[in-house]
Amino acid sequence: MTGTPNTKIAFxxxxxxxxxxxxxxxALDHLNLDIFDGEFVTVVGPSGCGKSTALNIVAGLLGxxxxECRVDGDIVTGPGPDxxxxxxxxxxFPWLTVRENVEFGLKxxxxEKSERRKIADHYIALVGLTDFANALPKMLSGGMKQRCAIARAYAVNPKVLLMDEPFGALDALTRVRMQDQLLETWSKERRTVMFITHDVDEAVYLANRVIVMAARPGRLQEIIDVNLPYPRNDELRLSPQFAEIRNKVWHAVYTRSGQQQPALEE
Structure with a gap:
């Protein structure tokens, strides 16, 4: 599959x-994987399977x-604005307002200041933080802080968004709301997304495809297509189709990988 014309990320x-x-x-062994332009891919697997290592390689934070790892055909040699x-x-930055945080990469x-303001306000509005544009991070909830981080990432117009457990520290209700917010933003400002998570429900709800990794050594276990329509909603979470894909991913993570299967989360 490597080398397909619309491949955005290639391992x-x-x-x-x-x-x-x-x-x-x-941490990783003989990983071969293509992620396509505009695709939303989630990556799941047991602890130690190399999920974050793979993401950090794409980011250029690890060699x-x-x-080789390529983005748009170019070998990744370090971090970049793409x-x-x-x-x-x-x-x-705790001393900067929401707007100033979002403008930071643009600066x-x-x-120019006027262009920074225009771009920042667009993305602040896109993530629903217009009323908090002048607020400092200490005045924001956890979910609002993460929305600000997403706006900041989008503002510099990257080709790829790399997200490593971005909602892991949030409570369950806020996490669900953030998933919907992220999908809404992605639908309007389409980017290629590689999203790391331990949550199987989250992986299925967000993705076009779920990449299942196996550990020791970290390697590709299975790729599972998520043939569910966008936009997604709470009704879809309760559908038989969602449950079928969720169970398939769960089986791939905790049965085929030989991991001890934990109790299913409610």
């Missing part, structure tokens, strides 16, 4: 080893031990 025989000698840990990264921790790009 080709990627191997990543941490450490040397007997204590060396193989490969063997193989890739926006959102982590579980919000990483906002680094050398954009």
């Amino acid at each position: 080709k025989n990627v191997r990543r080893v941490f450490g040397d000698g007997p204590s060396a840990f193989v 490969v031990s063997a193989g 890739r926006g990264v959102i982590f579980q921790q919000y990483a906002l 680094l790009q050398g954009k």
